[in-house]
Each structure stands twice: as C-alpha cells, then as structure tokens.
Amino acid sequence: MGRVPCCDKNGLKKGPWTPEEDQKLIDYIQKHGHGTWRTLPKNAGLARCGKSCRLRWANYLRPDIKRGRFSFEEEETIIQLHSVLGNKWSAVAAHLPGRTDNEIKNYWNTHIKKRLLRSGIDPVTHRPRLDLLNLSSLLNTVLFNQPARLDALRLLDIKPQLNTHELLRIAINLMHQKQNLFKHNQVQESQPNYYQTISQQLPSSLLYNPAQFINASPWQYNEVNSFNLSENLMAANSKANNGNMEQPMSSLLYEASNGEFSCEQNLYNNLDTKLSRPVPSMTSNNSSTTINNSKEDEKDSYCSNLFDFHIPDLLDTSQFI
DNA sequence: AAAAGCCACAACCGCCTCCAG
DNA sequence: GCTGGAGGCGGTTGTGGCTTT
Numbered sequence: 629m630g631r632v633p634c635c636d637k638n639g640l641k642k643g644p645w646t647p648e649e650d651q652k653l654i655d656y657i658q659k660h661g662h663g664t665w666r667t668l669p670k671n672a673g674l675a676r677c678g679k680s681c682r683l684r685w686a687n688y689l690r691p692d693i694k695r696g697r698f699s700f701e702e703e704e705t706i707i708q709l710h711s712v713l714g715n716k717w718s719a720v721a722a723h724l725p726g727r728t729d730n731e732i733k734n735y736w737n738t739h740i741k742k743r744l745l746r747s748g749i750d751p752v753t754h755r756p757r758l759d760l761l762n763l764s765s766l767l768n769t770v771l772f773n774q775p776a777r778l779d780a781l782r783l784l785d786i787k788p789q790l791n792t793h794e795l796l797r798i799a800i801n802l803m804h805q806k807q808n809l810f811k812h813n814q815v816q817e818s819q820p821n822y823y824q825t826i827s828q829q830l831p832s833s834l835l836y837n838p839a840q841f842i843n844a845s846p847w848q849y850n851e852v853n854s855f856n857l858s859e860n861l862m863a864a865n866s867k868a869n870n871g872n873m874e875q876p877m878s879s880l881l882y883e884a885s886n887g888e889f890s891c892e893q894n895l896y897n898n899l900d901t902k903l904s905r906p907v908p909s910m911t912s913n914n915s916s917t918t919i920n921n922s923k924e925d926e927k928d929s930y931c932s933n934l935f936d937f938h939i940p941d942l943l944d945t946s947q948f949i
Numbered sequence: 950a951a952a953a954g955c956c957a958c959a960a961c962c963g964c965c966t967c968c969a970g
Numbered sequence: 971g972c973t974g975g976a977g978g979c980g981g982t983t984g985t986g987g988c989t990t991t
Contacts, residue, residue: 644959644985666976682977683960718979733980734958 641675645684649674653681654689687730694726698735706732706740711754 641649656672662685663671665678674681687693698706702724709720717729717736724732736751744751 642961664976677961679962679977680960686978687959715980729979730959737981738957 640669640677640680642680645688649676650684650689653685657685657689683730687728690728692726693728698727698739702727703740706736707744707754710736710740710751 652672652674656668660671662668662682665682668674668678668681669676672681676684705724706720709723713719715733717733721727721729721732741751744754
C-alpha cells in the first residue's frame with residue numbers, strides 16, 4: 629500500500645505562484661491565520677495543495693522575512709553553525725532572524741560550499757580536503773625535487789592525524805621557508821640551478837622526518853624573520869582545544885592575526901590598524917547556542933581575502949609545479 | 950545575433966517526527 | 971501501544987535569466 633498523498637492532486641496547480649495567488653494567501657492568513665494547512669486552500673479559494681501554501685508562506689510571503697544578500701557576518705555564522713549542526717537547516721535558520729531554512733540551504737549549496745571547496749576545505753567535515761591535497765607532492769615540489777626525498781609513505785602514515793591547524797601550519801612553514809630561502813640566497817626562481825641551490829640550504833632532518841617538519845616553527849630556520857603568525861596559530865589552536873572545540877580556519881585566522889608579524893607585507897601593509905577583530909565566539913548553554921559577531925567591514929574584507937585567496941595559494945600545489 | 954552553458958533560487962517530493970484519538 | 975493525519979525537514983528538480991562562445 630502506497631503512502632496516501634497529502635492532498636488530492638487532481639486539478640491542483642503546481643509551479644510558480646502568481647501575484648494573485650500570493651495576494652489571496654496573504655489576505656486569508658492575515659484575516660484568519662493559517663489554521664490547518666490542508667483546509668486552507670479551499671477556504672482561501674486557492675487551487676493549491678496545503679503543503680504548497682505552507683511552503684509559499686514560510687519561505688516567501690511571511691512578513692518577517694529578510695531578503696537580499698547575506699552579509700559577511702551571516703555567512704560566517706552559517707559556516708560556524710554548519711560545522712556544529714551539519715545540514716540541520718532549520719536549526720541553523722533559528723539563529724538567523726529573518727532567514728528561512730530553504731534560503732540558507734540554497735545559499736549554502738550555491739555560494740558557501742563552493743567557497744569552502746575553493747579554499748581547500750571540505751564543506752562536510754570543515755577540514756582541509758586531504759583527498760585533493762597531495763601532501764607528499766606538495767612537500768616534494770616545495771623542497772625542489774631533490775634526490776633527498778621525503779618519505780612519502782611516512783607522510784601518508786601521519787596524514788590522517790592532521791587537523792586544520794596543523795595543515796595550515798605546514799603550509800605557512802612551507803611558504804616562509806621558501807620566502808626565507810629566496811631572500812637569503814638572493815636568487816630568482818628563473819635562475820639556473822635555483823632548485824639545487826635552495827635545496828642545499830634545507831636541514832636534512834626536515835627531508836626525512838615529516839612529523840618534525842610539522843612541528844617545526846619558521847624561526848627555527850630563520851631567526852631574523854620575526855614571523856609570528858604560526859606561533860599565534862598554535863596559541864589559538866591550543867586555546868580552541870582547551871575549549872574542546874575545533875575552530876574553523878577563518879576564525880582561527882582572525883585570532884592569529886591579532887599578533888605582530890612582519891611577513892606578508894604586501895598583504896598587511898594595506899591595513900591601517902592592527903587587526904583586533906574578535907573571533908566569532910560560540911557559547912552554549914543547556915538549551916541554545918548563540919553566535920556573537922562584531923562588525924568591521926575593513927577587517928571583514930581583509931579576512932575574506934585572506935581566506936579566499938591567500939590560504940588557497942599556500943595550499944595550491946600547482947604553483948610549485 | 951543566436952545557441953549553449955551556467956547559475957541561482959523557488960518549488961516540489963518523499964520521508965520523518967510528533968501527537969491526538 | 972498502535973495508527974494515521976498534519977506539519978516539518980532535507981534533498982532534488984525545474985526554470986528563468988545571465989554569461990559565454
């Protein structure tokens with residue numbers, strides 16, 4: 629026995645709603661309330677299924693619906709909530725006044741998901757996409773294809789243990805080693821024997837022990853450079869772990885960005901002030917979860933750029949090949 | 950200018966949960 | 971405790987508009 633349909637579909641209209649139908653629905657609900665959705669269409673003079681009426685009202689006609697683009701804060705809130713709640717769109721929508729579950733779901737699928745994927749983040753787990761990021765290839769290419777090879781198998785062994793922050797730290801270490809070596813050797817990538825020159829400068833332990841590499845700090849290789857982002861990241865990571873909560877990379881970066889650092893000048897020089905944006909914090913009590921965001925457009929823009937363009941660059945192996 | 954491809958989003962479908970009888 | 975109806979939810983589809991070829 630098949631399931632009984634929610635209503636008799638014979639003669640009922642489907643597809644886009646006309647302005648006349650919308651008006652009938654609005655008028656009826658404003659006058660009588662929606663009552664039982666199944667009986668509403670008949671009473672309101674609509675040739676629609678009750679379910680269709682409910683959806684149209686809930687997702688489009690309800691007076692408290694906020695329309696227009698999602699703000700950066702809303703987007704970050706959705707990402708944070710999704711990392712905790714998963715595809716529970718109605719639960720996510722409960723934290724975003726005026727936004728419907730359907731709207732958030734659509735926005736997730738058409739915008740945020742793609743942004744995360746572009747940034748090398750798995751939108752389901754909110755962790756780096758290790759499936760796409762061939763760490764062995766990344767490390768080898770960054771370390772300039774020398775005979776002293778990283779032990780790829782050893783690297784694969786530790787791969788499952790990596791979290792977002794460790795991976796980010798790897799990327800940052802790689803980037804800064806590359807920059808430091810560039811600087812100290814005064815060579816150009818186009819120069820003959822460039823790769824050989826660079827690779828000779830790398831500590832051999834680094835080549836054979838990826839785990840050590842992960843834990844290494846940039847200043848171990850270059851004390852002159854006062855780059856502290858990695859240190860700040862570690863502190864932020866530690867703080868997040870004490871709270872037993874994994875922070876998304878974006879919020880971790882906000883926190884890490886509070887420190888002083890002198891690298892990436894071309895990125896940071898555009899900022900007049902030190903970044904002081906608080907991490908969007910999530911606090912839980914017994915029955916509800918709340919998200920607190922601050923609003924600082926300039927910093928939003930900076931963090932958005934950092935997240936969208938800079939980190940993917942770090943993780944993009946193609947630039948090294 | 951026309952056709953094809955792509956994208957965003959409203960709307961639908963079918964399953965699930967809740968709850969009254 | 972069981973049943974069935976109503977509403978809720980998440981996944982998916984259809985379509986119109988925009989962009990690219």
